[in-house]
Amino acid sequence: MYKKKRLAVLITLFLFTLFPLQALAVEYAISEVLIEAQVNADGTVDVTENHTYVFEDDFNGISREIIPKDGTAIQKFTGEENGKKLKVEREGNVYKIFRSGDDETVTIQLRYEIQNAVEKFEDGAEFYWPFFDDRNDSDYEQMVITVLPPAPTQQVEFVGYGEAYETGQLKEKGEVRFTMGKVPSGANGDVRVVFDAELFPTLSEQNGSIKMEIADEKERLEDEALVFATRQNTGRSIGTSLLPAVAALLLAMTAWAWNRTRKTKQQAKPKTDEFLVPQQKMSIPATLYFTQSSILTPAVTAAALMELVRKKNVEQLSEDQFRLINRKTEFDHESVLIELLFDKVGDDEFFKTQDLKNYTDNELNHAAYNDSITQWQQEVAAEVKQHNLYGKPLLLRWTVGFIGLALMGSAVFFGVMNLLLLMATALVLSILFVAFCFYSPLVYEGHVIREEWKHLRLAMENLDNSKWRALTSDEKMRAYAYVLGTDEKSTNEKTKRFTQAYSDTAFANFGIFYNPVLLTGLFIAANTSTSASASASGSISGGGVGGGGGGSGAF
Template sequence: MVLLLTILVSMFALPQHVFAVDYSIENTEINAYLQENGDVQVTEQHTYQFDDEFNGITRALIPKEQTQIIDFQASENNTALTVEQEENLYKIYRSGSDQKISIDLSYTITNGVEVYTDLAQFYWPFFDNSNESAYLNMDIYIHPPQSTGDALALGYDEAYETSTIAPDGVVHFAMGEVPSGRNGDIRVAYDASLFAASTMFDGTIREEMEADQIRLAEEAAAYENRKEMLSRISPYLISGVTIYLLLLFITVWRRKQSRLLEAERSISSLLSLPNSNMSLPATILYMRNMSPKSDLLVAALLDLVRKGYVKRDGDRTFVSVDSKQDYQHESILINWLFHKIGDHGVFSLSALDTYVQDKHNHSDYHSDYQKWVQAVKKELKKHALIDKQIGLRWMTAIVGLFLIPFSIILGVHSIFTPMVFSIMLSLIFILFAMIYQPKTVEGVRIKQQWEQLHSNYSNISEQEWNDWMSDQQMQAYIYAIGTGHKAMQKKSEHLSKSFTGPATTDTTSQTNDIVMLVLIASTMTQEFDKAGTIVSATTSSGNAGGGAGVGGGGGGSGAF
């Protein structure tokens, strides 16, 4: 649930784009003056409101094929500003802080007008979907070479149905607010005779433009029909999916309660070390929610000492004395520590330090560590402590994936409230499918037994602890080391110092072993932590636009 809430907050509460400068483009006016020779002289005025320090603004201008952008200039109140060009991106330098500024731009588009036998058209994208800044208000004016009453105008995407034609032929696209990441091509055509000095292409375009007008009108009507239908059905669909989700959670909760009750029946109320067929390292990894750390490695090594496969030789050296092990991961660990890092079955902390100081060994260290961890996980899989619930997870994943295109369709049709709920439901279903792997009854039983030991261990009396076999005492302490349970470690250290068991040779030796584990565990953890840090350090590891407008052109605005 924490993961889910974090993702949802990130999606809906945080900004989608984090800019280096806090600004908004409050007003943009573009005037395009078509010339008889087919060139287009453009003036733009952009009004920015800055709420932070800034160094200037940017303008991306991506020319269409067979056109060029030339003579780009910038000014403020008729004072020229410095311009730096990086391919299709122009950086206009004008520094300041927390103020409103209006910057004037001018440039020429060569061959911007395409002249055919019947009409001459200016078909241009002043921005495209690579634009990262919203225009809060945009007006575009297209001026013919001379006054004329014959003009055609089309707007695509954000420019659709925004044009008006004045009696003198000037076309005004009143586009209003234009969100970032949108296309909005404009297309204006005049009589070809107004461009007598331009090169003429064969063919006509009037029929094409009239066909586009009809097509756009039909698409708009179809869009409205789909929007109306989606508005009707979306509440029912989202309500149905929500009910299914609630039933799913209720079913999961009831199954969990049933497993808990069944596991509790087999748990003893007495304080004792849980019985398990698993190795101690596998138990520790399971209790750590499959998150291995260096203290798990220390616990595994000490468990080999407890089982007699490894003997201590002083405080910092261990010797492998038995080639027979119970588990594959024990064999892997002994081969790694005692024959690869160590030498001839002898492992020491100084050998570990020497090994990791050589960078050529880092890759092998990381690989061998992962191989050992995977072997421990392989043992866990054999005990079937986790119920994969494959069928249920696939079903919820399919529902979640189905909601993704449905959310996109709702967004395309500007049905935003149902879209938000659809996205949230989709995330919940997909996350559920990814992370839902409940414990089996046996898994719950083991978890509860060890958690019960956690809770009650601080209350264990010296007499009760003395009644345990020394092997059990060592297991409890090694478990506390591997899980990082500090309270259990301190309690074991206190109890081991006051041990009053039978004074036999064997018990004295085992008691000394427990005391020695207490003394060396902290040092070993620090050394393996240090080795892991050294190894992980080695083994870890302004947009000019996309030209998505007509003819590969486009652009956008920004600041820096």
């Protein structure tokens, strides 16, 4: 018990080591961020930020990443709440402000100083700063940035980029307020403000005009916005007319495929209601794999052993003992099953049901047993695949694949154009068209196989004894093996009736003493034991202007 607990602790610690962020994730939202940047005459900027967090669980604090522009530096960083100082730790450009709690709303005030934040030119002094950038992992529900001059003035030029574009307003005394509203994670939003050069008498002056550059930037951004709006309108027009047509095409193709399958299935149904055992087109395990489920149950394993008896590869000596008489098999999966039962579990010639229990009770044998069962299942699947029972309409696949890729490209275009509804529609349609590339309709012969064995299974539920006796012993063996493989429990009325049929003299040539309840239950127990054992052992660049930027988080 102690070892198991210690193992669980080690596994937990290992997972926390591999995925620390996911393991320690905190549920939160940032409802409001108010930033005030007081530009000083000496070129420094005093920043005050108020971050309102809405936590939905336990938390230890918030984090703020501030990546300074080239040539600048962040100093005097502090955090407080309602005037109370909070503990702050710095890790590179990330500041962690400690304030623990549980499921509450808090407002944390951050203060810091940006050194060398202002550049002075002949006709003005510029503060150009990215308070957040594309490295930010958090959404801001409401973002407001206010930039204040060193002294009252009306000679102010400003421009915003990204999320800050066309959000700025000139207020009294020369302050500029950028009211951005909601800012999604991964977005940029640089702010750029130019004040009178006379307000910064001690700063060194650089050559050149900054106001002309600001005017050119405004013109450039307006031109880009106009081009964007034109493209957006064009994209909206194309999308609203093209996507419904594409959706109609997909609907028509789906209806065509469904109708085609329905007709083929109808044609494949047996022409007579007479009880017949279908001709052997695939082995019984492969037939069960194809007609019932690709998950081969222990009942199918029991049916496969019965098939080996029918084919006289194996002789049944008693209810619980079998003897191998011929290793030459028709299918590879039959050889795999013989190797498992007679070579690994048995003694090369004889296999007893008790041997299987003893073998699987030993945990050292679980891996070998599971490997053999997996190989057997793979070989059964390989037999089915060889019959090419699914069609491959290459022209249709290439066509829908091309349409799907084109729609994926259009989804990207709509996303860039901020046409989110059209983007989502195009993306869904793209996925559906690409999925259609895997359309593999069942061929006529495949429908025939399924319908014939379905007819057999339903007929045997109310089988007339005279019809059963009219079958050859080989047909009885194949029919019973199939029904056995479809019936995991082997305890209902139809299985009992079929079991009684083994007393019929028609089975004398097979020497059968078959007990489906015993054998199927034995394989179920073996699979359960080994499966439990297997389960227990399984196993940048970016930024805003000047390389600066940052974001917010919590821990």
